[in-house]
Amino acid sequence: MTSDVDDQAPGALLPGLLQRLDEAIEALDSAPDFSKPTRLRRVLDGAKRVLLQEGGPAAIEARAQAIEAAGTFTGSDWAWPEILIPSLSAHALGSHDADTVVIEALSDLRILAVARGAYLHPTLSAENAHHHLTQVLAINLQRLFMPPSEAERESQGRLAQLARALLGHLAERIGYEHIVDQLIEEIWRILQQRPIQTEPVKQMITQIAICQANPDIDLGSSGQGADRLVSSLFGPTQACREDPGVEIYRDRLERMDGVALQNEATGFARAMHDTGLVSPYHAVLLRHLADHGDHLLSEAMGLSSTGRDCLLCYSELVHALIDQAVFAETAQAIYGMALMLERGILYQPPVAPALWRQLSLPLSAWSRERLAIAFGETVPPRTRLLEGVLCMLGQPLGVGQGNNPTCQSARALSMWAYNDPDYLLQMVAWAARDDEIIIHFEGQPISSMASLSGVATTLPIDLDPVSLLVVPHLDRIYAEMGRRCIGREGDPHRWINPEFHGWWSGRGFRINVDVATGKLESLEDFLRHFYASYHPYFNGNQPLIHPQPIGIAATDSAARFIGWHAITLLRVSLDPQDVMRAYFYNPNNDSGQNWGDGVEVSTAGCGERFGESSLPFEEFASRLYIFHYDPLEHGELASVPQESLDRVIAMVHRTWGADRIPDEHLTLNLDSPATGTEA
Amino acid sequence: MEKNPDKGFVALLGWSLNAVEAAETFDRRYVVVAPDWAEEYCEKHDIPYIPWNFERLNDRSMEIAHTLQEKGVDVAIPLYEETVEWAGAINSVLLDKPKLFGQAMLLRDKALMKRRAQLGGIRVGIFEEAHDKEDVVRFLKRVNQTLLKLDGDPNDPIHLKAFDKAGCLGHRVIRTPDEVDTIPDEEFPVLMESHLDGWEFAVEAWVHNGKIRFLNISEYVTLGYSGFVPATPELEKYREQITAQIEKLIKTFDIEFGFVHPEYFVTNDGEMYFGEVAYRPPGFKVFELLERAYGFNAYQGLILSFDPKTTEKEITAFFPKEVVDAKGVAGCFGVYPRRRVVSKLEMPAETEDHPYFESHELTPPIEETVTKRTAFGTHWGLIYFFGDDPHTMRDLLKRQEDLDFYV
Structure with a gap:
């Protein structure tokens, strides 16, 4: 063994290691696809050594594009960064398998390069990359701030250090002091959409709570806004403020009088309706209150007069549901039930x-x-x-x-x-x-x-x-x-949607893309009909009656076409600023997206109800490609203003329709290039 | 890569991903001849492929030769010991040289090959075939008698090797008659050799038109554990002598083209003893080490040296100058667990932190109990190193033998 190695300053090995890594990446890059696996070892082992050096993560970040282009991720889930689930990173970084840790690290650093705009990725936008990393950091907060536990050291050895160095670098680049605050903002943004699946959010909140409770972690002034989130899960009311555990809380309930129970009930109801999250203690209370009369139950679910009325009418059913569905582990059932009662659908x-x-x-x-x-x-x-x-x-x-x-x-x-x-x-x-x-x-x-x-x-x-x-x-x-529908002319959704979703999907059908060529087709006519069917100014001021299946051309923040996507148009009306907006449901888990060319989907603050997304009518129309309508209710086609249509058409041409403009259009443009796209 | 129709069309006998990669990225047309388990992979990746199961030569052997001939293949290249005789049989048809088949049979049988070497005036140790355990005991006694050992003196060991297996497979060392009982009956017949005290090394030589085009000396640190290229100056100083030996060897075996991989001992007095020779790429990833050290693709060199359409100019330009053109020293170490019970793979920090360390192919243990090592060569995975100094490399590889990779 040569001993001169040990005497060198930290990071001194880095240039040599990087040279080796670059050679390994080049060898991988030049190998044909079928033999890439045999060239991958040198890249992974080389990257591992680099990542363990001071300045290593930064060096990898700088090579992110080359590492991906060489085929490091080919054939694995990491090849599609847009589908990676942030919460799985915790598992990957905690793995005892070095390759899993290294490839997750390479992927995260690649996403970091995308987030910082250094790497223009074909399938991942900078915004999504940023969101992803915020969540990765959130889910790994403990790892970021805490030294490895004994168990981690035992199973991971030096890999634990590698994961920490990686997270430290990510946090530094994203901005340390903002992580927790951004995370809290992110959690609120997701919660405003009131997803049914709350587990990922609960995990992130739990991480924040763990960090806040740990005296060794200095969060500085950040994290103040987390109180409501943490308390809504772990101690929403006076009697469970210090998170005593459900057994103790149940004992406390036994000894409470009516006023105390009333206080508990309103406390839980407020926390639940504030956040959409339900504390396990809430379930304990609700089961306890089942024997104390419907008034307290109504209080504990925070019901309005509509919901209370519904509860009283269907008291036996509600009690049966509480008995069978509401447990500490299934506490979210309370929120679902409360909103169900509020909707009055039991009256159907x-x-x-x-x-x-x-x-x-x-x-x-x-x-x-x-x-x-x-x-x-x-x-x-x-x-x-x-x-x-x-x-x-x-x-x-x-x-x-x-x-x-x-x-x-x-x-x-x-x-x-x-x-x-x-x-x-x-x-x-x-x-x-x-x-x-x-x-x-x-x-x-x-x-x-x-x-x-x-x-x-x-x-x-x-x-x-x-x-x-x-x-x-x-x-x-x-x-x-x-x-x-194979063999039929045109788009099959014309026939599928009404039969699949329900009779209320209009039998009238319009599409602005020629299925055979993928080119735009009678765009202006398409839009004019959409306005006349759904825009209250041109359809006789008729509010939308049934939710309608709509097809959109999904675009990313760079306004590049991603794919066709199914959404539901729920209503079209004026928002608090008197802007005509389309309100819609997007089955995509996080609807707050930047669709590029200035179109940013709003999920709160513009009159949206929980779970709704919204866009100004013109912006919405600019991403539309399929809609259904009632052919017997044709609206006022002629009164749709040409300027508005022109603006929408221009937006289509600037974004997903850019390479779908039919040839005759191009010819027209050639004749009078100065008039822009709309000749 | 764009294929050149004026160059040869080669058939690769046996499945080696690295060989296929080399062929794919080279200007020669190629086809892989391999067992049918390779079919799905080849189809998926558009790799030209002919299914063939290389069992013992039989009356269907001509079939594959004719199939390849019809396809326009010029020459077949053996990638494994088991395909050497197939290549001989096929090439005797493709090149219309019947003697190539006999030559291949000679190269497949370790006893025959030693006799032939002896006839050619090459020095070999004492050797004999054994058909049962008694033969082994007798040989052990006679060798030690010859060495003028008295009763009670420790015996010099003898080596047992299968006739037709590659490298270290089936290689045993026997020191006492008791140890003879540990040999399973099904391993017979075997070749027995006297032990030569000295320095064992291997040579890789690419031959075209009867001339050596590139000659590498691989230095073993410990047989069955590790090797590196190029060798230390102490071994390289024999290069001239070694080259003369190889020239003698290819003349004796009448080798006009292709690739030979012989093993030699050099004794303390500088005498060279021939061990054995193989007509196929060596194990222990020597080709990969050569690529790392020199930057040329050794498999492509193989294709060049087999292809009858290779020109003098082409092959001269392809190979670098031995030793001086090496960018560094590349070595690898075969890991075998030292403990009897292991639970996980743990790379020693001193290995991983060494500036020469490059990568490893170790996988987590599948079983907790380690089976006792009976013969050479059954390592659990390789570790690769690369650096500037051959002595540092040698000591580093030696040092690995004292480390635990599985704990």
Whole structure:
């Protein structure tokens, strides 16, 4: 052994290591695809050594593009940064397998380069990269601020240091002092959309709470805004302020008088409606109050007169639901139930009986297994499903598609929960009990059992309980409907949407893209009809009656086309600033997106209800490519102002339509280049 | 890479990803001849492929030769010991040189090859075939008698090797008659050799038109554990002598083209003893080490030296000048667990922190109990090093033998 190595200053090895790494990257880059795996070892081992050096992460960040281009991520999930789930990074960075840690580190540093604008990535925008890293840091807060635990050192050895150096670098580049504050802002932004799935948010809040409680971690002045979040989960009221544990809290409840219980009830209700998060203590209280009269129950759920009325009318049902669905582990059921009561949907004759069916519904072995795989076995699968049903009925716009290409199915579930709740309950019963759903298409039954494959190639797992069971069936039926439309001219959604989503999807159908060529087609006519059908100024001031399936051309923050996406148009009306806005539901889990060219989807502050997204009408129209309408209600086509249409058309041409402009248009432009795109 | 129709069309016998990669990125047309388990992979990646199971030569052997001939293949290149006789059989058809088959059979049988070497005036140790355990005991006694050992003196060991296996596979060292009992009956017949005290090393030589085009000397630090290229100056000082030996060897074995990988001992008095020779790429990733040290692709060198359409100018330009053109020294170490019970892989910090350390192919242990090592060469994975100084490399590789990689 040569000993001169040990005497060198920290980081002195770096230039030599980087030279080796660069050679390894080059060797990987020049290898044909099939033999890249044999060239990967030198890159991973070289990167590992670099990452352990001072200044290593920065050096990797500078090479991020070359590392990805050489094929380091090819064939793994990391090859698609846009689908990576931030919360999984905690597991990857904690792995005892060096390669997993290193590749996660390389990927995160690549995302950092994207976030900082140094690397213009084909599928990941700088904004999304930034969001991703904020969440990665959030989920790893403890690792960032704390030295490795004994267990970590034992299982990971020096890898634990590598993960810390990586997170430290990420935090430094993103800005240390803002991490926690940004994280809190991020959590609030997500919560404002009131997702049904709250587990990731709860994990992030728990991380903040752990860091705040630890005297060794100096968060400086940041993290002040986390109090409401942390308390809503761990101590929303006087009697559980110090997070005593549910057993002690239950004992305390036993000794409380009416006034004290009333205080507890209002405290929980306020926390729940502030955040959309429900503390496990809340479930303990609600079960306790079940024996103390409906007035306190109503208080504990924070019901208005509508909800209270509904509770009193269906008291027996509500008690049965509390008894079977509300436990510390399924506390979110309370929020779902409260909102369901507020919506008054129990007054629709089939809904209450359908819920009674749900209460006694036997689950198939397959359903029980799927629920146990996704949510564990701490509570019985049927309890988990009941919680999911209540949440979906209470928060129809909180349905998310997870990381699955099943936006159609998620949209259908949301639409039914919103518009046709008893039909949703019917679907849940069929899926959960019978493992089969049958939907008719043009008179022919389509069975989800007989249809082999859906859009998704693997069974999704990252979904709420209802979606988990129903989506695979819907996805297969949707795909089968598509197969039955093969050979028809034009876009199949013309026929699929009304049959798949419901009769209220208008039979009139317009699309502005020629399916055969992918080019834009009669754009102005398309838009004029959209205005006349949905814009209150041109449709006889008719508010939207039923939610309508809409197809949009999704674009990223650089206004580049990403893909076709299914959303629901919910209403069109003036916002508090008197701007005409389209309010819509996006099954994508986080709707607050930057679509580029100045179009930023708002999720709060412009008159949105929980779960709604909104855009000014023109901006919304500029991303539209499919809509349905009632052909008998044609509106006032002629009065749609040309200037407004021109603005929308210009936006289309600047963004997703840029390379879809039909040839004759280009010719016209050549004749009079000075007049711009709209000749 | 764009293929040159004026150059040769080669068939690679056996599956080696590194060889395929080299062929894919080279200007020669190629086809992989490998067992059918390779089919799916080849199809998926558009790798030209012909399925063939290399069992013992049989009456279907002509079939593959004719298939390749019809495709326009010029020459077959063996990648593994088991495909050497196939290459001989096929090339005797493709090149219309019947003697190539006999030559291949000679190169596949360690006893025959030693006799041939002896006939050619090459120095070999004492050797004999053994058909059963008694033969081994007798040979052990006779060798030690010859060495004028008295009863009670420690025996000089003898080496047992399978006739037709690559490198260290089936290689055993026997010192006492008791140890003979540990040899399973199914390993017979074997080749027995006397032990030569000296320095063992291997040579890789690329031959074209009967001339050596590149000659590498691989230095073993400990047989079966580690090797590196280029060798230390102490071994390289024999280069002239070694070259003369290899020239003698290719003349004796009548080798006109291709690649030979012989092993030699050099004794304390500077005498060279021939061990064995193989007509295929060496194990222990020597080709990969050469690429790291010199920057040329040794598999592409292989293709050049086999291809009859290779021009003099081309091959001269391809190979660098030995030793002086090396950018550094590349070595690798084969890890074998030292403990009997292991639970995890843990790279020693001193290895990983050494500036020469480059990468490793170790995987976490599948079983906790380590089976006793019976023969040479069954390592659990390799560790690669690269640096400037051959002595540092030698000491570094030696040092690895004292470290635990599995704990």
